[in-house]
Amino acid sequence: INGVFAVRGVTGIRVMDIDLPPAWSCHPGPQFGIAGSRRLMGVASGPMIASIIKPSLGLLPEETAAVVRQLCEAGVDFIKDDEKLMSPGYSPIEDRIKAIMPVIDDHRQKTGKTVMYAFGISSADPDVMMRNHDMVVAAGGNAAVVNINSVGYGGMTFLRKRSALCLHAHRNGWDILTRHPGLGMEFKAYQKIWRLLGVDQFQINGIRAKYWEPDESFVRSFHDLATPLFSDADRPLPVVCSGQWGGQAVETYQRTGRTLDLMYLGGGGIHGHPMGAGAGVTAIRQAWEAAEQDIDLATYARTHAELAASLAKWG
Template sequence: MSADLIKVTYRIETAGDPAAMAANIASDQSTGTFTELPGETEAVRARCAARVLSVTALPDLDQPSLPNTGATGPVKRADAVIAYPLDAVGTDIAALMTITIGGVFAIRGVTGIRVMDIDLPEAWSCHPGPQFGVEGSRRLMGVQEGPMIASIIKPSLGLLPDETAEVVRQLCEAGVDFIKDDEKLMSPAYSPLEARVKAIMPVIEDHQQRTGKKVMYAFGISSADPDQMMRNHDIVTAHGGNAAVININSVGYGGMSFLRKRSALCLHAHRNGWDILTRHPALGMEFRAYQKIWRLLGVDQFQINGIQAKYWEPDDSFVASFKAVREPIFSDADRPLPVVCSGQWGGQAYETYQRTGKTLDLMYLGGGGIHGHPMGLASGVRAIRQAWDAAAAETPLATYAATHPELRAALDKWGPV
């Protein structure tokens, strides 16, 4: 029977009894409502009612996390696991989000509620998952081992197509494995997607002809219109491209599903907008729960910030995100490539290596940390490679930098870590 259950872990905060609140959520999100119903028979409940599997108490809080709840504190907290019958939800993502997640935030009496995890039964392996993932990304980039060193077009906005192509040429010559459009760059008037593709792909192909290496370039093809997104996809493939940046929250579950079923591109996910769902610690979703859905929908590469990121996210949160995308849902084939990003310049490589299980199965994405290097763009790439060589050898960066001037210059400008 457990194989036919969808289990969701909620962190409940309430002035009342968390166990009673969990029971209320299970009822309200399945067969029940605010009053007894003559049609809610034992047979109906057996078929479709959610039930509470466990309630684990957590330390109380002096004050409620959310305003306007009528509670003054102290408030109680607990992690509750609620099981939903597969027969009641099925394997549709819209049904899952509606039944197990969407409605819980409207429950009266909570002063905080957060989705911590989702445990899906084997029936959910029906979703396509990554088309390329870790191994496919390595194959397309021609990187058999070690981290995949990547960069972003900078400035993020404003460059004309031929100006962008010149930056691409410099990055290819500097030895990167991957380049991407910034997530904010899709098809603006000054750099329409088709014009940008036509300017960039000859540079990629020329570099491949001269060196044998095809640098992966991910073009921003996102659109709220799935048909337009597919037209964008087709422009990239028609000119020999093999990757795309997808703003997953902007295109939505349906858009991502539509694209993945038809896509020939390696799909690089940018999660902008996720912070809305997670930044309040007593509300929203943990990345551990959030990322499972996008992986099932077909994300090949997943941006997850990094150590000492330029944004708000603490290092512990990044480490948890990294570990989450590395864990199989149903098999190793559904693991995307973790993309370490956000203010990375090489100085974070050692700690990243140590805290992520000493794995080199990752993409390390430098924007300003490459383009802003004091010795130039090529030295920025070399400095990051040197930092990862030091990390893999477990040599302190300062020691390695003594004989590697590019890393030394980066440490002098942005360090110490």
């Protein structure tokens, strides 16, 4: 592919798809995927509701753990480090793990629910990445955020061979590979490579996302992930994100084939709810209930106060 892009006189070329011969099924693919993610989170049906803690807040590990406790009590299934949060001086990953995992364990002891927390373990040095991985595993964690473009194909291969964690792929940097319509690579081709290498969960923006990507592109990406390469087991969990608050749930449900096999990730849509984070999670779940029942959000909100408050603030 690189040679084609370098040909003299070519002013535009775009990789649209890659045909995979059956022999390529030798690659490991997802270790957990959709079914394993559900099992680890204890979510047998319905969408998995997730949230994120932004590093721009500058929270110390103990302060981060306090937010994690709030989110666990609010009823989320999954929490993640932001992709930009590695191991800064104010919040080294060792200290973050030590502060957060007791909160996750305490919540499990009280409720029986294991909230999945994905720590950012990425590093340009594979040995450092595996050291981070091993610290998460030793503390009883079950997931990690991987900046796939930063660690590269080799780093991902190195990690997947040794990993005991559910690998949540963040594609930051993908935009520069695809945003110009006459250059780069379609997500349809791009995602096949990372699925072969073993990602379990894949962030793909969402309906009315806060970034440049059109809704149509998100929908195509969702269906690309839902299409098996060789079997259903190689489908990663699609992660719908980037400015989701519940108001996009009905359209997301309708345009992605009326499936609930997805993670729905809200940041401000949970933390910023006027009735608190717990109401933010409840409002998102109510929005998905409305979607499943083919009821428009305004109608459903008449008898659901949390959803009504979301619509009043963001709708």
